[in-house]
Amino acid sequence: MTEIPREEYILKCTSACAGCGGTLSLRYVLKAAGRDTILVVPACCTSVIQGTYPNTAFNIPVYNVAFASAAACASGMSTALRAAGKKTHVIVYAGDGGTVDIGIQALSGAFERGTDFLYICYDNEAYGNTGMQRSGATPLGARTTTTPAGKTQPKKDLDAIVAAHKPPYMATACPAYPKDLFQKVEKALSYRGPTFIHILSPCPPGWRFSTEKTVEMGKLAVRTGMWVLYEREQGKVTINGPSKAAMVKPLPAEEYLRAQGRFGGISAEAVSRMKDDAAALAQRLQKEEKGIC
Amino acid sequence: MLTVATGNKAVAAAVKEAAPAVVAAYPITPQTEIVEQIAEYVSSGELRSQYIPVESEHSAMAACIGASVTGARTFTATSSQGLQYMHEMVNWAAGARLPIVMANVNRALGPGWNIWAEHTDAIQERDSGWLQVYVGSVQEAFDAVLMAFAIAEDERVLLPVMVNLDGFLLSHTMQPFEVARAGDFIPPLHLPHAIDPAAPGGYGTLTGPEDYFKLRWDIERSMRDSAGVIRETQERFARTFGRKYGMAEEYRCEDAEVIVVAMGTLGREAEVAVDLLRGEGIRAGSMRVRWFRPFPRLDLSGRDVVVIDRDYSFGFGGVLAGSLAAAGGARPFSVIAGLGGQEVTYEDIAGFVRERRPGEEFWFGVNGDV
Numbered sequence: 001m002t003e004i005p006r007e008e009y010i011l012k013c014t015s016a017c018a019g020c021g022g023t024l025s026l027r028y029v030l031k032a033a034g035r036d037t038i039l040v041v042p043a044c045c046t047s048v049i050q051g052t053y054p055n056t057a058f059n060i061p062v063y064n065v066a067f068a069s070a071a072a073c074a075s076g077m078s079t080a081l082r083a084a085g086k087k088t089h090v091i092v093y094a095g096d097g098g099t100v101d102i103g104i105q106a107l108s109g110a111f112e113r114g115t116d117f118l119y120i121c122y123d124n125e126a127y128g129n130t131g132m133q134r135s136g137a138t139p140l141g142a143r144t145t146t147t148p149a150g151k152t153q154p155k156k157d158l159d160a161i162v163a164a165h166k167p168p169y170m171a172t173a174c175p176a177y178p179k180d181l182f183q184k185v186e187k188a189l190s191y192r193g194p195t196f197i198h199i200l201s202p203c204p205p206g207w208r209f210s211t212e213k214t215v216e217m218g219k220l221a222v223r224t225g226m227w228v229l230y231e232r233e234q235g236k237v238t239i240n241g242p243s244k245a246a247m248v249k250p251l252p253a254e255e256y257l258r259a260q261g262r263f264g265g266i267s268a269e270a271v272s273r274m275k276d277d278a279a280a281l282a283q284r285l286q287k288e289e290k291g292i293c
Numbered sequence: 294m295l296t297v298a299t300g301n302k303a304v305a306a307a308v309k310e311a312a313p314a315v316v317a318a319y320p321i322t323p324q325t326e327i328v329e330q331i332a333e334y335v336s337s338g339e340l341r342s343q344y345i346p347v348e349s350e351h352s353a354m355a356a357c358i359g360a361s362v363t364g365a366r367t368f369t370a371t372s373s374q375g376l377q378y379m380h381e382m383v384n385w386a387a388g389a390r391l392p393i394v395m396a397n398v399n400r401a402l403g404p405g406w407n408i409w410a411e412h413t414d415a416i417q418e419r420d421s422g423w424l425q426v427y428v429g430s431v432q433e434a435f436d437a438v439l440m441a442f443a444i445a446e447d448e449r450v451l452l453p454v455m456v457n458l459d460g461f462l463l464s465h466t467m468q469p470f471e472v473a474r475a476g477d478f479i480p481p482l483h484l485p486h487a488i489d490p491a492a493p494g495g496y497g498t499l500t501g502p503e504d505y506f507k508l509r510w511d512i513e514r515s516m517r518d519s520a521g522v523i524r525e526t527q528e529r530f531a532r533t534f535g536r537k538y539g540m541a542e543e544y545r546c547e548d549a550e551v552i553v554v555a556m557g558t559l560g561r562e563a564e565v566a567v568d569l570l571r572g573e574g575i576r577a578g579s580m581r582v583r584w585f586r587p588f589p590r591l592d593l594s595g596r597d598v599v600v601i602d603r604d605y606s607f608g609f610g611g612v613l614a615g616s617l618a619a620a621g622g623a624r625p626f627s628v629i630a631g632l633g634g635q636e637v638t639y640e641d642i643a644g645f646v647r648e649r650r651p652g653e654e655f656w657f658g659v660n661g662d663v
Contacts, residue, residue: 036490040359053504056495061488063362064497066381069355072347076356077488079343080315080365088490106355109348 002179005031014057016049019211021201021218022122023049024175026093029120030060032185037089038063038077042070042103044095045129046122068102070094071110071119078117089118089189096123096137100158111165111194118188118195121158124203132206140277141270142262144206150266154277162196163232170196171231176218180229180240187233200227208261217259222246224256225278230285237288247282295471300434300463303470304370304396304456305330307438309340310475311394314365317345317356322408323460324372324398331368342368350375354382354393361391362496364487366442369393372460373400373414380418386453387422387512389497390486392445393453396438399427399557399603400460401633409634410459412556412604416585416612422512424454424519425586427556429542431468434458436536442479443526450519451484452512459603461634462558473534520587540589542581545571549578551597551646556582556613559601559631559642566642577646588616598623599649601642603631610654626650630657 009030016023022045030037039062041047047064051057065073070092078090094103099121107119126144127133133146136156143150162170168191173181181199188195202217204210209217221227222242229240239247253275257263298306304327308316316335318328334340343360347353350371357367371379376397386393401411415425424444428434434456441454458464488496500508523540531537544564546552553563560581570577580591602611609615614627626649631637635658645655 038488038490048499050495050498053495053498053500056493056498058493058495060493061490062495062498063359063488064495065355065358066385068351069358069382069385072349072352072355073359075345075347075352076315076317076359076361076367077363078359079345079356080360080363080367083314083343084363084365105348106352109352112348113346 002183004028004179004182007031009058009060011057011059013051014049015051016045017205019204019214020045020049021175021203021214022046022124024214025122025181025199025201028175028178028182029091029093029185032182033089033091033189035060036087037091040065040070040074040077040090040092042094042098043067043129044098046093048129067098069106070098070103071106074117075110075113075115078115082116092117092119094119094121095128096121096125097127097135100136100156104161108165111162111167115194116192118185118197120197120199122199122201124201124206125155126206128203128206140274141266143264144262150270154273159198165194166235167194167196169231169233171198172227172229173197173199174218174222174227174229175199175201176215176222177229177242184231206262209259213259220251220256220259223251224253225250225282226253226256226274228281228285237285239285239289247286253278295469297467297469298431299326299465299467300431300458301326301398301465302330303431303435304438304458305334306472307435308368309334310439310473311366311368311442311479312340313342313368315343315345315357315360315367316369317347317353317360317367318369319347319350319353319371319375321372321375323400323464324370324375324396326464327370327396350379351382354379354386357393358382358386358389358391361393362389362488364482364484366446366482367393368395370396370398372398373402376414376418377402383418383423384421390451391453392451392482392484394438394441394445394456395453396456396458398460398464399457407633408460410462410558410603411632411634412457415455415457416604418455419586419612422452422516423586424452424584425457426454426584427457427582428463429558429561429581431463431466432470432536433538434463435470435472436530436534436538439473439475439478440526440530444519444522446479446482447522448485450515450522452515452519457557459557478530478533516587523584538583540584541591542583544579544581546578546580548576549596550576551599551649552593553577553579553599553601553642553646554582554591554613554617554625555579555601556585557603559603559637562637562639563601563642565639566646569639569643570646575646582613588620591617591621593617593621593623597649597651598625599628599645600625601628601630601637601645605629605632624652627654628657629654
């Protein structure tokens with residue numbers, strides 16, 4: 001039985017939007033990480049959510065740093081702390097823009113060098129902080145302010161890129177499954193070396209759904225198979241319970257897509273391609289789990 | 294005891310003496326030898342630093358920032374395109390008040406590809422909040438790096454310091470120099486704002502205009518105070534190691550009717566030109582500007598001034614000449630020379646002095662003879 005600590009590191013009065021999946025996720029991340037933690041945050045919604053100087057709504061040291069530099073900054077921080085004999089967790093908390101686009105070089109470098117840190121990408125599938133422009137993580141067909149007719153390219157496969165660096169532990173998560181997220185953060189922090197968690201972070205204003213439906217939207221993403229919860233521990237894949245169930249009997253993808261305004265007017269071809277891509281991912285992960293490939 | 298080495302090796306030797314906890318760097322011609330030598334020291338155990346072989350200069354400075362904010366002494370080195378690529382983080386380091394020391398081997402910017410000496414790379418960082426010193430010999434490169442740590446880490450300063458040396462002319466030129474044993478010359482670093490889980494708080498959080506303004510002013514206040522710290526540190530260095538340095542190095546200026554002002558190796562070449570001119574009966578002197586930030590006060594009153602800029606600000610002019618004109622009201626003869634490693638001899642410099650035209654700008658090698 002997992003005991004989630006009562007201690008809160010995210011205090012009241014953040015400037016997060018109502019129903020923010022990123023802040024909900026961070027709440028559980030910090031509960032799992034505990035007090036001896038430094039958060040490194042590049043430009044993203046969390047830069048604003050924590051509040052304005054001289055106040056902060058985060059009861060933990062936060063180093064805010066330039067957009068492209070989070071993984072490199074954390075790399076220097078972790079190296080200096082370890083050289084001083086300190087075990088302080090260094091956690092990057094970065095959005096999808098700061099991870100799959102502008103920050104990917106620093107991310108790749110830090111992973112290749114074996115930096116002892118946890119990199120978390122909370123992914124709301126667009127540049128949320130600047131008002132929802134497309135990112136490499138925006139899915140096919142989704143409308144953003146820079147893809148007003150829907151994105152014509154599929155979502156970048158960030159997890160495959162990270163997996164190519166062979167980190168000791170990586171996982172996907174979603175704040176609709178807080179216990180799962182909590183356990184994954186604990187597990188990631190138990191490893192030495194670079195670890196990675198990719199959190200699908202439902203975003204009411206960006207995805208255009210009602211603010212009370214964040215958890216529902218996260219569950220729909222998993223149950224339709226549009227988001228898969230899994231871990232890759234020492235290279236070994238484990239598909240987690242909710243996604244295992246969804247692979248046996250998935251809900252139709254349309255239930256997830258139709259619930260969000262950003263997919264309004266999406267073409268039948270795009271929906272069909274997203275379904276094919278989701279099925280291919282599920283098949284690949286199932287094979288990997290069985291050790292077939 | 295004297296040893297003979299290149300400017301790059303002298304920088305690395307000074308870093309070994311300063312023993313930073315973390316060095317994060319990326320290779321670039323003509324700086325590469327510095328990071329190779331440091332990696333060698335770390336590998337052989339002569340230097341107990343963590344060497345982070347980052348994947349870019351942007352990440353080099355980002356890693357230095359992450360390390361420095363824990364209270365660790367940090368060093369990096371770069372040049373030209375590398376400095377330009379890390380520009381965003383160069384500004385971040387100063388704004389975050391982190392005493393990082395960086396050696397920059399001055400090199401021209403592309404295109405076209407040009408690996409030779411020019412100051413425009415560092416000059417473009419002049420408004421970033423970094424202290425900048427330009428050296429004129431291998432010995433001075435060593436001494437300046439050692440002093441840079443003491444100055445940057447002084448609680449009255451807490452700003453990063455950039456030590457500039459001319460590409461190839463110093464980086465790859467061997468000269469005899471003395472390796473000073475640092476001993477306790479650089480006190481241990483106590484960063485008052487080191488990040489600490491026992492004292493949670495936000496660093497670099499969203500800051501409104503009123504507070505942002507105060508933080509900017511605080512950088513300027515420390516920049517002004519740094520002039521005194523530089524003087525103290527250079528005096529302490531002279532007492533400890535016997536070599537004297539000023540904000541600028543004056544040469545035969547006492548009775549001079551005309552003064553040549555330049556930075557880096559051109560400033561040393563100017564001294565030879567001064568001797569030549571004195572032999573001809575021209576009362577010449579020279580001032581080699583060492584510290585460009587904070588900018589020194591130079592006494593140029595009542596004398597003709599010839600400024601040689603190995604840099605250029607398009608649409609404005611030579612930056613050193615413009616800075617002197619702004620600071621002291623001088624009407625210098627502004628010579629633009631040495632860009633992209635163009636050879637400038639003491640005879641050329643003597644020619645600039647003989648044929649000076651106050652208030653005018655002259656591009657050596659483009660405008661023909663003076």
